[in-house]
Amino acid sequence: MYKPSVVSVVKQSVHSMKSKRSSSIVRKYGLVLVLLAAIVFLSLFSDAFLTLDNIMNVLRQVSINGILAVGMTLVILTAGIDLSIGSVMAVAAVIAASIVHVNPGLTIVAVIAGMIAGGLLSSVSGTMTAKLSVAPFIATLAIMTVARGIALIYTNGRPIVIEAPSFLFLGQGSIGPVPFPVIVFAVICALVAILLNKTKFGRYVYAIGGNENATKISGINVAKVKILVYIVNGFLAGLAGVLLASRISSGQPNSGLGYELDAIAAVVIGGTSLFGGVGTITGTIVGVLIIGVINNGLNLLDVSSYYQQIVKGLIIAGAVILDQRSKR
Amino acid sequence: MYKPSVVSVVKQSVHSMKSKRSSSIVRKYGLVLVLLAAIVFLSLFSDAFLTLDNIMNVLRQVSINGILAVGMTLVILTAGIDLSIGSVMAVAAVIAASIVHVNPGLTIVAVIAGMIAGGLLSSVSGTMTAKLSVAPFIATLAIMTVARGIALIYTNGRPIVIEAPSFLFLGQGSIGPVPFPVIVFAVICALVAILLNKTKFGRYVYAIGGNENATKISGINVAKVKILVYIVNGFLAGLAGVLLASRISSGQPNSGLGYELDAIAAVVIGGTSLFGGVGTITGTIVGVLIIGVINNGLNLLDVSSYYQQIVKGLIIAGAVILDQRSKR
Amino acid sequence: MADSVLEMRHISKAFHGVHALKGVHFEVRRGEVHALMGENGAGKSTLMRILTGLVQPDEGDIVFYGRPLPIDSPQTALRHGIAMIHQELNPIPEMTIAENIFLGREPEYGKTGFVNKPLLFRQTAELLDEFRLKLDPRTKVKQLSVAQKQMLEIVKAVSYNARLLIMDEPTSALSEEEVQTLFHTIEKLKQRGVPIVYISHRLEEIFKIADRVTVLRDGEYISTTRIEALSKDELITMMVGRPLSNIFPKEAAKIGKPILEVENLSRSNVFSDIQFNVRSGEILGIAGLMGAGRSEVMRAIFGIDRFDAGEIRVDGIPAHIRKPADAIRLGIALVTEDRKELGLVLCRSVKENMTLASLNALSNGLFINRLSEIAACSKMTGDITVKMSGLDQTVQSLSGGNQQKVVLAKWLMRKPKVLILDEPTRGIDVGAKAEIYRLMSDLARDGMAIIMISSELPEIMGMSDRILVMGEGRIKGEFMRGQVTQEEILECAIGGAGIV
Amino acid sequence: KPASGGAQGSAAGGSNGKTDNGASGAGDAKKQYKIGVAAQGLSHEFIKALAESMQSKAKELHVNLQIMDSEDKIETQLSQVDSLVSQKVDALILNSVDFVGSGPAVDKAKKAGIPVVEVITFTKNENYDVFVGTDPKQSGVMMGDYLAKALNGKGKVALLQGQIGHSAEITRGAGLKESLFDKYPDVKLVTQQTANWNRDEALRISEDWLQRFPDINAIAAQNDEMAMGALQAVKASGRKDIIVCGIDGIPDALQAVKDGRLGSTILDNVTSEGKRAVEVAVGLIEGKKFNKKRTGRLRPDYEGQCRPVSKKIKQKISSQPII
Numbered sequence A, B: 001m002y003k004p005s006v007v008s009v010v011k012q013s014v015h016s017m018k019s020k021r022s023s024s025i026v027r028k029y030g031l032v033l034v035l036l037a038a039i040v041f042l043s044l045f046s047d048a049f050l051t052l053d054n055i056m057n058v059l060r061q062v063s064i065n066g067i068l069a070v071g072m073t074l075v076i077l078t079a080g081i082d083l084s085i086g087s088v089m090a091v092a093a094v095i096a097a098s099i100v101h102v103n104p105g106l107t108i109v110a111v112i113a114g115m116i117a118g119g120l121l122s123s124v125s126g127t128m129t130a131k132l133s134v135a136p137f138i139a140t141l142a143i144m145t146v147a148r149g150i151a152l153i154y155t156n157g158r159p160i161v162i163e164a165p166s167f168l169f170l171g172q173g174s175i176g177p178v179p180f181p182v183i184v185f186a187v188i189c190a191l192v193a194i195l196l197n198k199t200k201f202g203r204y205v206y207a208i209g210g211n212e213n214a215t216k217i218s219g220i221n222v223a224k225v226k227i228l229v230y231i232v233n234g235f236l237a238g239l240a241g242v243l244l245a246s247r248i249s250s251g252q253p254n255s256g257l258g259y260e261l262d263a264i265a266a267v268v269i270g271g272t273s274l275f276g277g278v279g280t281i282t283g284t285i286v287g288v289l290i291i292g293v294i295n296n297g298l299n300l301l302d303v304s305s306y307y308q309q310i311v312k313g314l315i316i317a318g319a320v321i322l323d324q325r326s327k328r
Numbered sequence C: 001m002a003d004s005v006l007e008m009r010h011i012s013k014a015f016h017g018v019h020a021l022k023g024v025h026f027e028v029r030r031g032e033v034h035a036l037m038g039e040n041g042a043g044k045s046t047l048m049r050i051l052t053g054l055v056q057p058d059e060g061d062i063v064f065y066g067r068p069l070p071i072d073s074p075q076t077a078l079r080h081g082i083a084m085i086h087q088e089l090n091p092i093p094e095m096t097i098a099e100n101i102f103l104g105r106e107p108e109y110g111k112t113g114f115v116n117k118p119l120l121f122r123q124t125a126e127l128l129d130e131f132r133l134k135l136d137p138r139t140k141v142k143q144l145s146v147a148q149k150q151m152l153e154i155v156k157a158v159s160y161n162a163r164l165l166i167m168d169e170p171t172s173a174l175s176e177e178e179v180q181t182l183f184h185t186i187e188k189l190k191q192r193g194v195p196i197v198y199i200s201h202r203l204e205e206i207f208k209i210a211d212r213v214t215v216l217r218d219g220e221y222i223s224t225t226r227i228e229a230l231s232k233d234e235l236i237t238m239m240v241g242r243p244l245s246n247i248f249p250k251e252a253a254k255i256g257k258p259i260l261e262v263e264n265l266s267r268s269n270v271f272s273d274i275q276f277n278v279r280s281g282e283i284l285g286i287a288g289l290m291g292a293g294r295s296e297v298m299r300a301i302f303g304i305d306r307f308d309a310g311e312i313r314v315d316g317i318p319a320h321i322r323k324p325a326d327a328i329r330l331g332i333a334l335v336t337e338d339r340k341e342l343g344l345v346l347c348r349s350v351k352e353n354m355t356l357a358s359l360n361a362l363s364n365g366l367f368i369n370r371l372s373e374i375a376a377c378s379k380m381t382g383d384i385t386v387k388m389s390g391l392d393q394t395v396q397s398l399s400g401g402n403q404q405k406v407v408l409a410k411w412l413m414r415k416p417k418v419l420i421l422d423e424p425t426r427g428i429d430v431g432a433k434a435e436i437y438r439l440m441s442d443l444a445r446d447g448m449a450i451i452m453i454s455s456e457l458p459e460i461m462g463m464s465d466r467i468l469v470m471g472e473g474r475i476k477g478e479f480m481r482g483q484v485t486q487e488e489i490l491e492c493a494i495g496g497a498g499i500v
Numbered sequence D: 001k002p003a004s005g006g007a008q009g010s011a012a013g014g015s016n017g018k019t020d021n022g023a024s025g026a027g028d029a030k031k032q033y034k035i036g037v038a039a040q041g042l043s044h045e046f047i048k049a050l051a052e053s054m055q056s057k058a059k060e061l062h063v064n065l066q067i068m069d070s071e072d073k074i075e076t077q078l079s080q081v082d083s084l085v086s087q088k089v090d091a092l093i094l095n096s097v098d099f100v101g102s103g104p105a106v107d108k109a110k111k112a113g114i115p116v117v118e119v120i121t122f123t124k125n126e127n128y129d130v131f132v133g134t135d136p137k138q139s140g141v142m143m144g145d146y147l148a149k150a151l152n153g154k155g156k157v158a159l160l161q162g163q164i165g166h167s168a169e170i171t172r173g174a175g176l177k178e179s180l181f182d183k184y185p186d187v188k189l190v191t192q193q194t195a196n197w198n199r200d201e202a203l204r205i206s207e208d209w210l211q212r213f214p215d216i217n218a219i220a221a222q223n224d225e226m227a228m229g230a231l232q233a234v235k236a237s238g239r240k241d242i243i244v245c246g247i248d249g250i251p252d253a254l255q256a257v258k259d260g261r262l263g264s265t266i267l268d269n270v271t272s273e274g275k276r277a278v279e280v281a282v283g284l285i286e287g288k289k290f291n292k293k294r295t296g297r298l299r300p301d302y303e304g305q306c307r308p309v310s311k312k313i314k315q316k317i318s319s320q321p322i323i
């Protein structure tokens, strides 16, 4: 539900002038700026930063949060939110782990099983939201606790060790210099970007977020679209969970704790409105990268844990404020 | 911005019949029902539940989250959100602790110092949101990390032991059978309820959440009201932090972790819309109690902790769905 | 001028390159009703929004009661006594009528900051009576119809006792009855010497109440004239830039078999046994007073609201319409009266809004065909000129009238069998109206059945083959084209009984 | 005392004794004690193992154990102890979340005349009856000793801390400092970050460290989860010369130690300690006397690790009883 504030009216006008594509660049301009600034700064102050090795390192680190953030973008564009993805990840992780634990050959099966589990859980959130008009926050909060419980019961609170090499490749392997998760992330971005910009479904996602009733009255099955959005998000959360399990070579019932917050943060930093209807995948990608680069950079500069938090907070705030300015 | 959905048209006709007050009872009806049901059920299946002793336990347990939820209600009514309260609590806690640690006499000073610290931190969130139009989610996310960092630096990551009896009374003492935190909670509820329903300020809080643009056009200083709301929320978070410190007889730099989620949950379960403009303190109180009773009850029934999570999730979902139905 | 109250000089405003105002002059005198005229997008609202501090001008200065006036926010504007009825209705849905009217100046107990609710409701009740509105001050605004919301805005603005009152299309959703009430009020204000800026696209109104007229065209100042010195056609020529031959280009169309038939449709205490049909090639006008329930009937037919009893037939086949999608599938389209709530996705582009209901036709199952989408939009903007910087401009940055055109385009694009228009020309300028009337007439000629709800009687009279009159949720009468006068229609509508 | 305690037990146990009567047979003459347990957080497999060992012992002794999950929140733990006390349990087993913060729980129970056994972790408040477990600090000390040997008293160490301010982070950190950095001036602490006990955070931070501090010789992690994360990063970087050690002895880590991937872990035998705690609790109910600090034994687990990890040390360090 989008509320034009006196300033936003002015902001909007920026877009009106530009073509959709370039306007979304203007939108991100401030952020891209921040990202570049951060990169330049870091490459000046830490010679470890701008090495192929470290760049791949950062990309590997962001790819899981990236996949989550892309899914979350869809949900937030419909003016929804999904708190459950962290727990959904855990469920997917332990299910996949248990499969390859028993039968190391079944990597594909494990991945699919994990994703389906995610999709199922999220379809419940989606249905509660779309059909029973439960606030997404609550619906997904409920699923968040339930899913966590499921993961703990399924494993009886014990991590499941993974040894299957083919499965471990997903999170730890590389194709050439590029880590596999990064490739997955890139593919997901491409697919979802196309989904949003080129398909009816994408249009409906934006329309629902912008004005749900107008969309209904235009004859669109809003409930269906919403539920699909949550399912897609669940799939991606499941995928992320599987990758995480592979990355840490164990399916942990309490993995993914708090991941939802990072994902949402990336999306919102990327300029997507929590009131729905406005936002892009490119924005989200920039958001994800900013967070990733900050985390990596602060470690490379060896900033102490305490001060890392302060610096992180300030940079995020600064980034968004600068972004706002650039939209004026 | 309220959007009549195809069904809501039907709902409205219910409201239009009733006066504001009674309609808000209809609103809460479903929830109160759930709460009562839970209470009846528990008193039947656990004779430990309906004892004065246990009731006081429950009330003591909910009072800190309750105070947070009341403050959060104000913020959410303006269509905002505050993720920082958990960390703000920590800052208040360690500052207060450090004061009474050095000088056990200065309980009052410590409390005030803690609250002021909270107010200051939140005033920054408020200003970012109101003046620089940063999304509240991001502004408070930034403050959340910054505040946590401050608490860690201030204590060098070590808890501060509290021995001052007068200070410990705040969180551990009772007046008659009633624990002191419960009394504080009650007073806060009363004050904020009056603020919301009887004062101009309260009207403006609702108005901003309902339609910020219209509120501006009506010549109200929206920025000022918003900032005040965040400051009040900060004060309350500070107070909660102080009570927590007293309860755990130490100022812990990482206390309050994740408390924001419980508070938001209570508010939303209590029927306040995350899009602002709709909600009541009574609703929030019911929400807080539901959560508290569930937690206590599941422990009394000795439900194993993994299943507790599932049950908790289901009950919360069920409660809200029932609430929705009752609004039809 | 001695009795000059307001002077705006060389006012310019560009929204990122697009000039909404170019060095505009505007002068208002004590006790006059000054009409501000111009096509959609001419810059009227922007000029007034500058005066109320919602928009900051790029250049130009403002003199108010002899003193230069720095206006940076709505607060300062109100403090200086400038009140405005905004074109875009801006109520707070969840709050009561009383709270909305007195927002920002609630009566207190002393200076305590505590709201004196009894007094609040009493004062509101008085105001509502003054405007003959039978509404309970405690009703939540979200329960009101568009027309009622608009009346509310009027009541609110007037109650500021301002030194300058701006009315930006106050009557766009009102019917005769309320318009009369408004004019009485305006008269009273004039006597008190309160100057009024009046913006409207209903020319008759201008000639009824305006003293002077200032015309803008494409953001440029054209002229300021005393109304007596102007004929309707002259005024139109000034606005549009060219003379406009025939405003109501209704051609006789071949009227075929009934397409939509409604049999004693009822919904408790909204409307009862509504019975009518509309034939292919026919334009059916529906007149009525505010609260007559016209919109409600159409909402029910379109599946937005449920109805208790009755039958709807399309092409003679009983239709089961539970949600808008069903109606649309049957070839019905509804242009709702409330463009903001139900018509548009404000934060999205003109293109996305226009094609939202037609994407199935414009896509191969999944992917949207960009070219045919753009083609479809261009065709519509060819029929109805929308003043915009491009198909990608967000709808919320369009002028009010142009927003309305986008809603129309969205539904026309579907080429429905039955087109229902609820206040189709709300806030649309004469030129554009003519365009739309021509379009309706063409569509009818091509066999479309059109239902037009309108509170603007000339439009009803000018365009309809047949006219239904509704009141208190019932059909009060039916007239054929040219066999009825405005007075008769009003008679019928009021039907002795009071207005809801 | 035991009689009355027993009476209480059956009274309170009656309410939801069903849970265990099934196991111990309905007609059981022996009255059933009810013992309340407040455990740090059952989502940690370490604590989960503790809980299960207690549960099995309880079955064996036909006592009704009510285990509560404090979810690592001090306040939650206090509340849970409150409700256990108001349920008049016969004894309380406290696995304290916090050295200081959990203190009031002890007083609360003692005031109500309920005996308190602390297990694994103990509180600053020494009002409890018996502590079953080991000095947490010692595990840090042992890790330090091992590293000292493994590094031969010289090298660069990076430290993965648990959640800052957490009792275990404090004590283990102190132990390590004492036995390593203070004792061996040539062992440098080049950097430290918190990974909040998490494997994936530890993995991420270690990856960054390997970019920034390619010359580190060892990564000391304050628990095995983080150690496993660090180990992963080291493995991925293809480095063979970096020693990683952890604490807790989770199965994963023990395996890694056996395979010679992990330098060392410190195994705290929770299973035996959990069982013991229940025995002691029952004993206290029945009025038996125990010496206040009953310690378990820590086993630094790095037999045979000399080969792959560091060529230097051969001999074992014998674990000493603590406190």
Ligand SMILES: Nc1ncnc2c1ncn2[C@@H]1O[C@H](COP(=O)(O)OP(=O)(O)OP(=O)(O)O)[C@@H](O)[C@H]1O
Pocket: A009, A010, A012, A013, A014, A016, C015, C018, C019, C020, C038, C039, C040, C041, C042, C043, C044, C045, C046, C047, C087, C387, C388, C396, C397, C398, C399, C400, C401, C402, C427, C429
């Ligand atoms: N926030 C904005 N961003 C971009 N363009 C804007 C904005 N506001 C107004 N405009 C443009 O300025 C021009 C004038 O708009 P304005 O609303 O003043 O027209 P108007 O005379 O009120 O038209 P109408 O009769 O339809 O209300 C229009 O072309 C509109 O698109």
Ligand SMILES: Nc1ncnc2c1ncn2[C@@H]1O[C@H](COP(=O)(O)OP(=O)(O)OP(=O)(O)O)[C@@H](O)[C@H]1O
Pocket: C134, C135, C143, C144, C145, C146, C147, C148, C173, C175, C270, C288, C289, C290, C291, C292, C293, C294, C295, C296, C337, C454, C455, C500
């Ligand atoms: N006095 C009233 N109190 C409450 N609701 C009212 C009142 N009058 C009208 N309404 C609402 O408005 C509806 C009809 O009003 P509305 O003005 O939409 O009718 P209309 O014939 O469509 O007039 P319009 O020309 O404005 O479309 C009623 O069904 C009711 O829901």
Ligand SMILES: [Mg+2]
Pocket: C044, C045, C046, C087, C168, C399, C400, C401
């Ligand atoms: Mg206008």
Ligand SMILES: [Mg+2]
Pocket: C145, C146, C294, C295, C296, C337, C422
């Ligand atoms: Mg209507």
